[in-house]
Amino acid sequence: MKVSDTGEFGFIDAIKTNTLFDESTVVKGIGDDCAIYRAAIGYDQLITTDMMVAGIHFSSQTTTPFDVGYRLGAANISDIAAMGGIPRQAVVAVAMPKDTEVSYITSVFDGLKAICRTYAVNLIGGDTVTTTGPLTLTVTLIGEVPAGQALLRSGAQVGDIVIVTHHIGSSAAGLALLLAGITDEQFAVCKKAHQRPEPQVILGQWLRQQGATSLNDISDGLSSELNEIAKASKVNIEIDSTAIPIHKSAVQVAQQLGVNPLEWALYGGEDFQLVGTMPAALHSVIAKEESIHCIGRVVSGAGQVILRTADGETYPLEAKGYDHFK
Template sequence: MDKLNELGEFGLIDLIKQDTIHDHGSVVVGIGDDAAALLPTPRQLLLLTTDMLVESVHFDLATTTPWQLGYKSIAVNISDIAAMGGVPRHAVVSIALPPATSPDFVVNLYKGMKEICREFSVNIVGGDTVSSPHGLVINVMVSGEVEPANLVRRSGAQPGDIVAVTGYLGNSAAGLALLAAGEWEDYNFAWPLVTTHLTPRPQVKAGQLLAGFGATSMDDISDGLASEAHEIAKASKVGIKLYAGQIPLAAELTEAADKLGKPALDYALYGGEDFQLVFTMEPGQYEAFKQAYPDITIFRVGEVVEDGQGVTLVDETGQVHPLEAGGYNHFRQEEQNVLLDFNSNGPEETYRLGQEVAKALKPGDVLCLSGELGAGKTLLSQGIAAGLNVADAVSSPTFTVLNVYEGMIGDRQVSVYHFDLYRLEHPDELADIGFDHYVESGGIAIIEWPEKFAEFLPAEHLWLTLTPGHDASERIICLAPKGKRYRELCEELK
């Protein structure tokens, strides 16, 4: 049997329901009935968390195995339970699968889930399976329990507390960048980074012990240290000061960052998906914890300050800088997975880069141009249009929102749809201009200000970010591919 549509839903359930219960004493009814029936632990708070993973948004099947994907889909939820000081107990898994998916893929996906559930004694007690027309979607809900006295929120940090983390930061983001770049297997430093990204290890034991020892606030680092510091500061109504020299960076990360051409500290601050814990604790308790649990790795990275001081970073020279939240954001795709960057020393070079990009385009390609006003998005668009042999003068469609031109790819005529979304405020306005129709029509779509409606973009696209350089005319242009087609495009441009 090669496809799920030949197996059927109930056949699929029979295929995956074995070895899903590890704590039989807490499960009265598991997979196979209308609902699970569970025995709660007396005098414990119930914790619930959920996370959704969408193909081409959160993962790429070209760089992860089904087993790794299954493992990670559970791990990211267990990490949320750890951040509250809790113990994970049960999981409910819902998956939307393309009909052509092989049963072997699903079996291996669940093998990864079952492995991490076995490690943490988590029971898979139910879920749902449906057909998906546009790729794989995995939604996991995990429940946990915590003693009321040990519940840790983001909102308890106090001025004078120490800020600390449970392990090295930035490894996962560097691993993802290596996967996107390809050919990472040749480097010894790459394996631990890629492994950290594909199969993260939730810090459940550390979370429980820190909660029991008086952690005043805690968060798991899913979106980068800078982002999580802002979350704690906002919830606790405090400021946070981080010290660049104290943020733990693995030797492998330093090597990878040098190879990738990006500061190692950026991966730690803004990369995300480390799933370590960042926590705050009174200084005396922090030192006592280190003595009581020398086997638990923790690093002091900063301190909690008064609210008016904001979130700052002290660099190695002692200078204090405001620290932006940054980190992974589902609606700021311009910061993800940069594979290529170019330095343009003036308008002519930006225009020529557009012409070079045009040479690699195929009908149906989608280009997202991001940058502040005056960054050069329209100039880059003009270069792309010139490379596509557009005869008309190309200008920014700021007021018309969409300009349509006719160009050529080889000997084939192709329509060029040039969008400027700056003045749009609501998704309904995208429908009014026929956005989906044009983008999916097989032409070339060039979209300025795509970040305004990032969630409505095609899952696969090429994101180009233009930022000012040191000189007024200099621009740094970064290319971040989403999907196999656009990774191939970037390889062609190298």
């Protein structure tokens, strides 16, 4: 059955259940001109919006409809994590071709609801329209952070250490696997990193509580995010390439495909891990955490990122993230 058969209100009826995962903050969910929610006293409000277009941001070859919704939620929740915040409320706008299968779009919403459930995000409203173009989805997410404590990209201080969570480059490795048609189970961790990336909400809050000075999520590649922090903070950042955490599974995929996994880590996006800076005095705290790695330090400078390679050479690391318009 296609969405043109159910009509707008039939479609809304099909997706509007199982949308509230923390009712304590919701006054009125789906079904009026606006949704209504309560903000916590003493907290700043965070807002982020992300748009995904079929054929540009995902393809049916590498992404199931469930994962389309899951990744869209992950991208937004990750932006809240990157401020050290708590994700709270989401609205979703969807433009669909009239011949979209209802089963496809309800699966997209199932994926979105699944990640919303995991992070206690309420889906409280939206808009549905038709388009003559590809399926297009916009999620807007509201989060909260204790007043004045949001982690900006402009807070890095000379002397800070640079940290990264978990592993990076795994999502790019997973995409390469999928495009190459490799289904080997031993690489499952990379495939999952691409298909169902986990936003680092808990670590983002933990880093804020520990006293991190800046934070970004890695949506466009490490090189791009580091350059954003360096530029916004008006400092230089020195990175030790041998310290960049790349999962052994991604290294194996890279060997099999004959590429350098460091390229994936530096320029592959959508890992949704966090990169940021902390006072060097916290190095011993970080050293105890398996999921956080020190990869460099902040020095004075005009906003450059310098990479030191395994053989001791240094060169400027350009921001080669994805430019949507080029």
